[in-house]
Amino acid sequence: MSARKPLFGIGLEYAVAAAPQTLRTAVQADEQGLDLVSISDHNYLADHLDAYATIAMALGGTSTISGLVNVTSLPSRPAPMLARTVTSLSALSGGRIVLGLGAGGRLNELARLGVPRLTPAAAVRALAEGITLIRALSGGSEPVTFDGEFFQVTALDPAPVPAPPIWTGSVGPRSLAVTGRLADGWLPGHAADWLSPRYRTSRPIIDEAAAAADRDPADIATIYNFPGRITSAPLAGTRDDDGRWIGGSVAQWVEELTGAILDHGAAGFILFPSGDTPRDIALGRWAQEIVPAVREATTKETS
Template sequence: MPERRTVFGAGVSTAVTDAPETLRLAAQADRQGLDLFSVSDHPYFADRLDAYSILGVALGRTTTISGLVSVTNLPSRPAPMLARTITSLSTLTGGRIVLGIGAGGLWDDIARLGAPRLGPGAAVRALEEAITLIRALSGGGDPVTFDGEFYQVTELQPAQVAPVPIWTGSVGPKSLAVTGKLADGWIPGHAADWLSERYRTSRSIIDEAATAAGRDPKDIATIYNLPGRITTTPLTTTRDHDGRWLGGSAEQWIEELTGAVLEHDAAGFVHFETGDAPRDITLGRWAEEIVPAVREATVHRL
């Protein structure tokens, strides 16, 4: 199997009041060599910026970094139009886009947008249809006709652009199985990490579904949203009583993440600062101290 390059990113705010800082941080992450920046997607809140508007503007101001919506609120973004959004951004940026996608969660808020309210089973079926259709609408080829339970298109020409990676934010067993069957990556919910019970029980479902679909489970990457402080001195305890990562000094981060890659097959990390330090300083420490050291320590992983 070829070597897999570990992905490193940073989460940025979607708050309207943080808009100038969000764009500055995305540009800084690009200059300092990170692989991606991510934003959340909550279009029902007026104090949040639209996620794909942020991606479009930020990617237009950067050169190498990719953008990720973690994760796209599928019920509010119908799959055929989401496919066009993704392929358009990929074309405009030279492929610097990853599609994060989820079945939907805050249904009371989603319903306020006018989107149909779906039960858990229906939401997962819609997710599976969406991934299938979005893939079909990229890569060129013959016109697509799709007559699904939730999506229908007729003789729709696929975009002449390569399919983008698709990462899910699946949580429940059925959506985890969809991840194993169809997705390229998985972002564990609730910022769970490689030592959590959520990871252990969920990843096995993904692997079983991948095997049943004739896929190699190792082809489905696990990328972690990882909140935590980056401190100037080591912390006595880097995890709380529930085992959740708190952070620590750069050296403590390097040791923890290197172990996650080499011992637990972690494929990537998106950092979210939880302390009071200035965001540009924290981002610089993440991108210029921690990330290069972990890359160097794990460069020969298989």
């Protein structure tokens, strides 16, 4: 049973052509009481919006919701500059930023940007260095000198802003162990959920690494990217033959997510609407019907 207040978010469209809709979605999500807006980071694709430019615009047009790049591709955004970006966004927004961070899942694509081509093992070592350096450059008072394998800074003053929560998109065993040692949260890859084989084999690696680092594994939140349809009538089955969630009625969503929180310790969900329901309608059902009901049900059980 989870005592953590669950978070609820919405995934933003990332196509350049959808830019006006993306900003409208962020405003609607904020007005309807969600916790997060999220956008993916594919800065090697010209038809995709830059993730941090989009999050900055979204935060500038909202008042309470937080922004998350899901997840930042560290190889293309070096840790010292990324630290400056997220602490600046935190200062500008009143702390409404979460740092989603990944080792870089498409290394061949990233090489097209002129980014040095790292081996998967090296990318994971860079991820660990990046988390360590970003924290060192946030909220301190003494100049930072860091001479790592991938990142180096010399007598660099940290920003007078604390580091935001850091959630990783770790997939392989080595990066999962980095999450356990260093991160605040985990976004399982490939939209895996609490019933998936990926979760069952991956979360123990995080927990074991956390315990070995004298951390409480329960302090590392699991937040799910969760696609699905919100239908007007119940579906006969809410999961496909492979066990993946496909959606259902409001009541079916409420039952599923309440169980995920109370029985599996889920810390949050970011909806990626599927199907042909217009995005603003799907978002309205999510924010105004499903989320309040799940919050109420889980608050009753944990109070």
